[in-house]
Amino acid sequence: MKKSIRLEAPDGGWGILVCFGMAMPFISILGSFPSFGLVFGDFLKSIGAETSAIAFITSAFFCSLSFAGLFSNSLFNRFSRRTVGIVGGILYFIGNVMQVYVKTTAELTVAYSLVQGIAAGLIIPASYTCFNSYFVKKRVMMMAFSQTVIGVGTMCYPVVIQKLNELYGFRGSLLILAAINSHAILGMLIMQPVEWHMKKIVVNNDIERDRSEPLMNAEERGSRQSMHLRPHENLSSRMGSYISLGTWNGPIGVSAESVKKRSYWQCIEDFLDLSLLKDPIYLNIVLGMSFALYSDLAFFTLQPMYLFELNYTKMETANIIAFGAAADLISRVIIALSAIFVTVSSRHIYLAGSFFTFITRFAFLEVFDYVNMAIVTAIMGFLRTWIHVTMPLVIGEYLSTERFSSGYGLFMFLQGNITFLIGPIVGYVRDRTKDYVVTFHCVNIFMGLCVFPWLIEVFYLKCRKYKNSTRS
Structure with a gap:
């Protein structure tokens, strides 16, 4: 009886460190959006920049991210995923250092939107592709675990930002933040090739x-x-x-x-594997997630400035954001634990999160006191996990492993360009109307552009399946 050795994905081992390595840059990237108003709000106001400037800066960030993500597959053909990720980590740190010296909106756009946007576009696909190669059987559970670590970081991010601003001022806090975000380089160094850690199975x-x-x-x-x-x-x-x-x-x-x-x-x-765009279901998936992700990020970016307009203090605003992040963390833990016992389609979770978020935002605009505002923000934070944790898994469930990199790269490209086109329009609406309520309704419409086309697809496929079963 002859035996041989077969190599399998580790589904653990060094992959646990890969989860932490992925979390390091993601905390900086995801934590910066809801805290953007806390970090740069006073600076932009001092130079006379309005909401449209903030919308343009965040939209340009996603545009840079999308183009870098689209060509990440080509870079993976020439260099290792680890090398591409390390370059992204270095660029992200350089962008942070450049922000310390910005004096105009244009300089902030270059430092934040261009340099850090390109860096994020290299880091995200390198991290997800490396993660998928390390985990097969435990992919959902370990993704939820990694997202839980990210949730802890994003929960602490706004509070840390506020404390740094109080102690060291605007530019001093940015310098310390650059040192903290330099850990993105360490995170990418951890992304060792999976071939170094494959399990040897005797067969x-x-x-x-x-x-x-x-x-x-x-x-x-x-x-x-x-x-x-x-x-x-x-x-x-x-x-x-x-x-x-x-x-x-x-x-x-x-x-x-x-x-x-x-x-x-x-x-x-x-x-670029553009034949994927001929698939109507894939197109519905990526367009829906692009609109939902823009709506989510735009909403939480504008929320601090809306709270300031309601005469909340900076500490109260930071605490409300932290409540949302804490609920986000609790939701990530629940998803990680439930994935062990229950198998639910990632797309169904994403759809449920988008639908209930769409409904909850109407309640958000009807509350004004501190306690109720914190409660509604916590509910939205809890639902936010259902969108962010399952995002790469939705594409991973629909596409084969071989097409995941190109499929996710196309999603990043579409999402970034949609954000770049929509963001300035929403900012213009805010500047013309001077009304955050109208702006939030506009932002919520884009969440609906994910919810309703997906529901139509679900009902259409159900009806077609029913008709086929009755005919047979």
């Missing part, structure tokens, strides 16, 4: 041979069918897998004649 060759025979026959049939494909179809399938895998550096077996016949746009389509 029985005779049993494996018996199991693999049907699969081999299927693969032989598939290879025969692929010989009858037209040249451009064969190239498309190969290029799609080439980009999605993100680690292959060898040549592609395609004749030069078939490449010459292809147009420039077709090569771009294959290189």
Whole structure:
């Protein structure tokens, strides 16, 4: 009886440190949005910048992030995910240092939106792709665990920002914040290649041979069918897998004649795996999540300035934001524990979170006292987890592992450009109306653009399934 060694994803081990490594830059990136008004509010007011400037800066951040994320797959083909992530961590730290010396809105846009946006666009896909390679069976549970660590950091972020502002002033607090955010580099250093930590499983060759025979026959049939494909179809399938895998550096077996016949746009389509955009369900997923994510980030970015307008103090505002972050943390723990016992579709969780957030925001605009404001913010923070934790998992459930990198990169590209286009419009509405309530209703409309198309898709598929079952 012959035995051999098979390599499997560790599903633990060094992967636990990868979870912490992913959390380090994510705390800085996600914590900066709700705290943007606390950090730069007084500075922007002192130079006469209005809400439209804040909307443009945050929108430009996502635009930079989207373009960097789109081309991250190409970088993964030339360099390791760890190298790309480290470069992103260094850029993020440089952007923080540049913010210490900003004096105008343009300088803040370059430091925050351009430099740190590109850095985030390199860090996020490198982190998620590395995480997916380390975990297969425990992916949902460990993602929830990592997001719980991120939740702890984002909960403390606004309180720390407020204390630093009180003790060291605007520029002194930014300098200390740059030192804290330099841990993003350490987090990316932890992202070691999964090949260094693969589990070695002893298998029985005779049993494996018996199991693999049907699969081999299927693969032989598939290879025969692929010989009858037209040249451009064969190239498309190969290029799609080439980009999605993100680690292959060898040549592609395609004749030069078939490449010459292809147009420039077709090569771009294959290189970036744009065929995914022809899938209506994938398109509904990424557009819905893009609108929901913009709505979420815009809402929590504007919330501190709305509270200031209601005459809340900076300490009360920081505490309210911290209540929301604490509820976010509790929700992450619940998801992590429930994932052990209950299996629920990540997309259903995302849809539920978006729907109840859409409803809760109407209640938010009807409360004004400190206690009720803290309670409603906590409810929205609890629901916010259902959106952020499941976001990469929704795409991971729909797409194969090989196409996750390209699929997530396209999502980042669409989300960033949607944010870049919508953000200044919402800022303009706020400056023209001078009314945060109208602005929040506009922001909530985009959350509805996720909820209602997804519900329509669910009902359509249910009805089609019912009709097919009655016919059969």
